[in-house]
Amino acid sequence: MKIIDAHMHFSNLESFKYTADNISKLDYSARGLKKEFRDSNVILGVGMGVTEAERGSFPCAKAENPMGLDLGTRTPANVACCVGINPVQLEYGNRDKILSVIEKTLKRKNIVGIKIYAGYYHFYVYDNIYEPVYELAAQYKLPVVFHGGDPYSEKALLKYSHPLAVDELAMMHRDVNFVIAHMGNPWVMDTANVVLKNENVFTDMSGLFVGDKIQIQSILQEPLQYQYLKTAMLFTSNFDKYLFGTDWPLAPIKPYANLIKQIVPEKHYEKVFYNNALNVFPKIKALLGDIR
Numbered sequence: 001m002k003i004i005d006a007h008m009h010f011s012n013l014e015s016f017k018y019t020a021d022n023i024s025k026l027d028y029s030a031r032g033l034k035k036e037f038r039d040s041n042v043i044l045g046v047g048m049g050v051t052e053a054e055r056g057s058f059p060c061a062k063a064e065n066p067m068g069l070d071l072g073t074r075t076p077a078n079v080a081c082c083v084g085i086n087p088v089q090l091e092y093g094n095r096d097k098i099l100s101v102i103e104k105t106l107k108r109k110n111i112v113g114i115k116i117y118a119g120y121y122h123f124y125v126y127d128n129i130y131e132p133v134y135e136l137a138a139q140y141k142l143p144v145v146f147h148g149g150d151p152y153s154e155k156a157l158l159k160y161s162h163p164l165a166v167d168e169l170a171m172m173h174r175d176v177n178f179v180i181a182h183m184g185n186p187w188v189m190d191t192a193n194v195v196l197k198n199e200n201v202f203t204d205m206s207g208l209f210v211g212d213k214i215q216i217q218s219i220l221q222e223p224l225q226y227q228y229l230k231t232a233m234l235f236t237s238n239f240d241k242y243l244f245g246t247d248w249p250l251a252p253i254k255p256y257a258n259l260i261k262q263i264v265p266e267k268h269y270e271k272v273f274y275n276n277a278l279n280v281f282p283k284i285k286a287l288l289g290d291i292r
Ligand SMILES: [Zn+2]
Pocket: 007, 008, 009, 048, 207, 247
């Protein structure tokens, strides 16, 4: 089965490098990624753009806008990008200029969506600061991905990353598709309901577990650790709404995919691991044509 990883990273962030070296124990480089993609039959990844102006400063108020993929000198051709937005700059910087740079970037072939780091940056997703970004998303028919749920930084605030906030935004912007990352974990039932209720909201299954190969495999021995995710998914009972993603480098791809296969009913693998990503990120289709 061909797989699209709808949420991974390829950014030069200190926290990712630390995690790769000490927790997930993998080779966080173009070479390492290519090998893992090959071993797991992943044909394309969607990299969530994020950068830090100073080492270890994410969520960084000074980060460039939009934030891209900056690990190494060249991003592999089969890694697309959702550009990250730094809202602090939108509030205090030259807004018009920043928005015109963002717009220009969105026209690039490999830019398949926009990423907003809810929780990390202290704004609700329906805050007016993001309104011009949603207008661009509607104009260019690009989805907006939000960080959802438990953050990977003590500097984040949980109230901004709760999936319920996306419900209000989804109603205000039926012209844009939204993706709640990480199933909003641990608020997976809340996410399941937001996704069920709103035609234009989807969710990805990335970053639900962080660890090395042995740790990820050991979760399979203890179903209680993942059963609640299955319950949430069955509550939605719409398998067009769930996208496979890893949050690489937070976990090695193959064991992570094997774990997600225990959560998704087998008859829906094709949708969750591949087709839904093509539907939510329409620009991927053209990219796949180029890679072949
Ligand atoms: Zn991520």
